[in-house]
Amino acid sequence: MIDDDSTPDLRHTDGASPRGYDGFGGVVAPRSSQSTPWWPAPKRAPEKAPNVIVILIDDMGFSDVSPFGSEIDTPAIQALADDGYRLTNFHVAPVCSPTRAALMTGCNPHRAGVGSVANMNPGYPGIRGGLPTDMPTLAETFRGNGYATLMVGKWHLTPETEMHDGASTSTWPIQRGFDRYFGSLEGFTTMYHPHRILRDNSPVTEEFADDDYLTDRLTSEAIDMIDGVRSSGVDRPFFLYFAHNAVHGPVQAKPADMAAHRGAYDAGWDAVRAARFERQKELGLFDADAEISPSGPQNTQGVPPWDSLDESTRELYARHMEVYAGAVTGIDDSVARLVAHLKDIGEYENTIIVFASDNGGTSEGGVNGTRSYFSQFTFSSGLPDDWVADVERPLDELGGPRVFGHYPAGWAHVSNTPFRLYKGTVHEGGIRSPLIVSWPAGLPRGDGDRGVRGDFAFVADLAPTLEELCGVTRPTTLRGAPAADPDGSSFAAALRPTEQPSRPTGQHVSFLGQRSYFEGRFKLVGMGWERGGGDGPAFWRLYDVVADPAEVHDLAADHPDVVADLAEKWRLAAWHNTVFPLPDEPTMLVKIPSTDLELEQPVRLRPGAPTLERVRSYKLIALRSFAVEARFGGALGEGVIVSHGDQGGGYILFAEDSALRFSYNAYGDMHRTEIPLASDPSTVTLAFDALDGFAWRITAVVDGVSTVLVDRVPMLIGMAPFTGISAGFDGGGPVDWELHERRGWFRYSGGLRDVRYTPGAKAPYNDEIVVAIDEISARLID
Known part of the structure; x- marks a missing residue:
C-alpha cells in the first residue's frame, strides 16, 4: 500500500x-467550465427538448465497427457516424463499472466510489462498488428536468453482495432515477438463457426460449418503453440508457449473424489488424504517417504470429472471431431497429444518440481462447497446473447456447487497433473508446465536414455535455443534502464547427x-x-x-x-x-467486510421459488465443503429437485423414469450418474467434500445410505455456477443440455418439501480475509 x-x-x-x-x-x-444551457443553431429548430439515447457496448474494441475501421459491416452505426461526429480521442476507464460510474455521474470513477468492478469491495471509499448518495445520476438529472427515464441492459453499479432479493435496493436503477428498467444488475450475463433479469425491482421468472437472443429482447423492451412514454406523454422527452451485454464474454451470437462472417478471418489476426489500420487512416482517424503498436509475443502478452499456427488451430481461432463479429452484427441490427422506430414515430432528427464502448477489447479468453469461459474467468489464485482451461466442443456449437466461449487475445489485439494491450490496462488499448454523437436537428454537419474530431475527452465529460446540449440543470441538492460537483466538463464545443474547443x-x-x-x-x-x-x-x-x-x-x-x-x-x-x-x-483484493458473512448462513428453499441470485448462491459453496439436503413428503415424482448453474458449469439432481439422477457440468465436461434407490426416499443429501487442488468429491446419501457419485471433479469457482440455485425446476440456463432438450425446465411433480443448503469448512486454498467492519471504519478515520 x-x-x-x-x-x-x-x-x-x-x-x-x-x-x-x-x-x-x-x-x-x-x-472551460460548463456554459449556460444552450441549444445550437439547428437546420430545423427543435419544437421541444431533444430525446437522448446513450448506447454503451460492453468490452468492444476501438476498431470493431465500420466507422472506426472494421471490416465488420455495421451500416446502422455507420449511418449514425455519417449524420454526426466521431471522436477519435475519447477515453474511458480500463474496466466496465468505473466507466459506467463516470458516465452516470460526471465524476471520476474512484470519487464516484467505483474505481474497480462492482464485484470488489475491500472496504475503501474509492472501490466500494456503489455510487455515493450525493452524486446525481444522469437519470436523476434528466428526471428532475421533466424527462422520462428508461434503461435496458447491464447496470453493474451495485455491490455484488447487494444484488439479491433480500438486500437493500438503494443502489438499483429504479432507486437511482430510472422510471423503467429491464436488464441485469450483474457485470454480464449470457446472451441465451440469461441468468437473472430484473423488470424494475423484481426478478423475471419466465422461461426464455432457446432462440431468444438477449440483444433482440433488450431492443424490443426499449422500443416498448419508448412507446409507453409516447402513448401517454406526447410531448415528454425521454432519456434512454441502452447498456448492451454484448460483446462481453461468454461471447454468443445468432446463427445467421455468425454465418455472415464465415471465412472472413481465415487470413488471421496479423492481416486483419493491418487492414483495419489502413482503413482508419483512409477515414481520417489517424495521420498518414501514424504508426501502429508492435505485435509479437513480447508486445502482446504472448500472442503468436498467425503463420506460426497449425491449420486446425487457425480454423478454431477464426471461428471464435466469426462468433464475435456476429455479436457485433447483432448490435448493429439493434441500432437499426431503434433508429427505424424513431423515424417511424417522427423523433429521429430530434434525438441525440451517443454510441460508445465501456473499455477496450479484452484478452480474458487467454492466448488460446476458450470454450469454457468460466474456468478461465476466475479470480482464484494458486490454481493447479492441470486446471481445465478449454473443454473441446464441436466447431458448429461455438457461439450458440451450449458453449460459453471467448475469442483468443490475438483478436483482442485486432479489436484495439492500432493501440497497445487490452481491457484492464491504462494503455490506449484498454481505455480508448469509439465515440459517436448524432443529433441531426441540433448538431448538423457543415459542408465538407467529415465529422471527425480529435479533441481529448473523458467519459466523465459525457454527462455535462448532454446536460448542456439538452439545456437541463444538474441538481444542486440530492436527498436533502448538497450534491457533489462534477469532475467532467462539456465537450459540446467540439461538435460546433464555429467554435474553438x-x-x-x-x-x-x-x-x-x-x-x-x-x-x-x-x-x-x-x-x-x-x-x-x-x-x-x-x-x-x-x-x-x-x-x-x-x-x-x-x-x-x-x-x-x-x-x-x-x-x-x-x-x-x-x-x-x-x-x-x-x-x-497483495492481500487487499481478497479482503471482504465481515457483513458479507451473513450471506454464508444456511438457507432453505421452497420448490418453485424464484431462482436464488448468483452471489447469494455462490457464498454457500465457494471454495468449501457443503451439503444439499432435499426432503420429500410422499412418493418420488418426476422433475428437477435442485439445480445450480448452467452450460458454463453447474450440477443438477432430478428424478426421471422412476430413477434418481445426478449431472455435473465441469465447464462443459459432463458427468452423469444414477443414484441407487431401494424405495421412495424421505431425504436425499448431496455432500460436496473439498479436496486438494480445487476439486470436490460428491457423495449422495439416501435415507442414510451413502454412494460416491464422483470421486473427483474440478470445483466451480469464480463466476461459476453463474445461474443461481433453483428448487423444483431448472431455472435460467440449463445445466444438462440433453435433459433440457427432453424436458425443458422440468418442474418437479412429486412431494418435494424443501431443499436446504448447509455450508461446511472452507478449503485451505480459500484465501479470503474477513475484516471486521469496525476495523475498516477505524482505518478510514486514521
Whole structure:
C-alpha cells in the first residue's frame, strides 16, 4: 500500500495545474467550465427538448465497427457516424463499472466510489462498488428536468453482495432515477438463457426460449418503453440508457449473424489488424504517417504470429472471431431497429444518440481462447497446473447456447487497433473508446465536414455535455443534502464547427495500482509489473499521444522534467479522487467486510421459488465443503429437485423414469450418474467434500445410505455456477443440455418439501480475509 503524509489542494479540477503542455514546452489554456444551457443553431429548430439515447457496448474494441475501421459491416452505426461526429480521442476507464460510474455521474470513477468492478469491495471509499448518495445520476438529472427515464441492459453499479432479493435496493436503477428498467444488475450475463433479469425491482421468472437472443429482447423492451412514454406523454422527452451485454464474454451470437462472417478471418489476426489500420487512416482517424503498436509475443502478452499456427488451430481461432463479429452484427441490427422506430414515430432528427464502448477489447479468453469461459474467468489464485482451461466442443456449437466461449487475445489485439494491450490496462488499448454523437436537428454537419474530431475527452465529460446540449440543470441538492460537483466538463464545443474547443487541464486514469495522466500532447503511464514495481523514474513511460497515438515511442528519458511534473499531478489527482490506498498490498483484493458473512448462513428453499441470485448462491459453496439436503413428503415424482448453474458449469439432481439422477457440468465436461434407490426416499443429501487442488468429491446419501457419485471433479469457482440455485425446476440456463432438450425446465411433480443448503469448512486454498467492519471504519478515520 502506498501512503503519503502530504496534504494536497483538493480542488474539483482533477488535482492538476490550470495550464498544460502543448508539444514540448508550450502551454494550452485550461478546459472551460460548463456554459449556460444552450441549444445550437439547428437546420430545423427543435419544437421541444431533444430525446437522448446513450448506447454503451460492453468490452468492444476501438476498431470493431465500420466507422472506426472494421471490416465488420455495421451500416446502422455507420449511418449514425455519417449524420454526426466521431471522436477519435475519447477515453474511458480500463474496466466496465468505473466507466459506467463516470458516465452516470460526471465524476471520476474512484470519487464516484467505483474505481474497480462492482464485484470488489475491500472496504475503501474509492472501490466500494456503489455510487455515493450525493452524486446525481444522469437519470436523476434528466428526471428532475421533466424527462422520462428508461434503461435496458447491464447496470453493474451495485455491490455484488447487494444484488439479491433480500438486500437493500438503494443502489438499483429504479432507486437511482430510472422510471423503467429491464436488464441485469450483474457485470454480464449470457446472451441465451440469461441468468437473472430484473423488470424494475423484481426478478423475471419466465422461461426464455432457446432462440431468444438477449440483444433482440433488450431492443424490443426499449422500443416498448419508448412507446409507453409516447402513448401517454406526447410531448415528454425521454432519456434512454441502452447498456448492451454484448460483446462481453461468454461471447454468443445468432446463427445467421455468425454465418455472415464465415471465412472472413481465415487470413488471421496479423492481416486483419493491418487492414483495419489502413482503413482508419483512409477515414481520417489517424495521420498518414501514424504508426501502429508492435505485435509479437513480447508486445502482446504472448500472442503468436498467425503463420506460426497449425491449420486446425487457425480454423478454431477464426471461428471464435466469426462468433464475435456476429455479436457485433447483432448490435448493429439493434441500432437499426431503434433508429427505424424513431423515424417511424417522427423523433429521429430530434434525438441525440451517443454510441460508445465501456473499455477496450479484452484478452480474458487467454492466448488460446476458450470454450469454457468460466474456468478461465476466475479470480482464484494458486490454481493447479492441470486446471481445465478449454473443454473441446464441436466447431458448429461455438457461439450458440451450449458453449460459453471467448475469442483468443490475438483478436483482442485486432479489436484495439492500432493501440497497445487490452481491457484492464491504462494503455490506449484498454481505455480508448469509439465515440459517436448524432443529433441531426441540433448538431448538423457543415459542408465538407467529415465529422471527425480529435479533441481529448473523458467519459466523465459525457454527462455535462448532454446536460448542456439538452439545456437541463444538474441538481444542486440530492436527498436533502448538497450534491457533489462534477469532475467532467462539456465537450459540446467540439461538435460546433464555429467554435474553438479548449483543451483539458489534465485527466488521471487509475486502476489497481496502474497510473496514467493526460495533459496536452503528453500521456504519462505507470505499470509496475512491466518495470519491476515502485514509482521512481524507471516506473514511468511518457508518450506524445498526438504524434504517437499508439504509444510506440517512450520519451521518458528525453523529458524527465515532464515526467516528474505529471507524476506529481497524478499524485494530487489521486488524493483528490480517493484513489489511495492503492492495492499494491497483495492481500487487499481478497479482503471482504465481515457483513458479507451473513450471506454464508444456511438457507432453505421452497420448490418453485424464484431462482436464488448468483452471489447469494455462490457464498454457500465457494471454495468449501457443503451439503444439499432435499426432503420429500410422499412418493418420488418426476422433475428437477435442485439445480445450480448452467452450460458454463453447474450440477443438477432430478428424478426421471422412476430413477434418481445426478449431472455435473465441469465447464462443459459432463458427468452423469444414477443414484441407487431401494424405495421412495424421505431425504436425499448431496455432500460436496473439498479436496486438494480445487476439486470436490460428491457423495449422495439416501435415507442414510451413502454412494460416491464422483470421486473427483474440478470445483466451480469464480463466476461459476453463474445461474443461481433453483428448487423444483431448472431455472435460467440449463445445466444438462440433453435433459433440457427432453424436458425443458422440468418442474418437479412429486412431494418435494424443501431443499436446504448447509455450508461446511472452507478449503485451505480459500484465501479470503474477513475484516471486521469496525476495523475498516477505524482505518478510514486514521
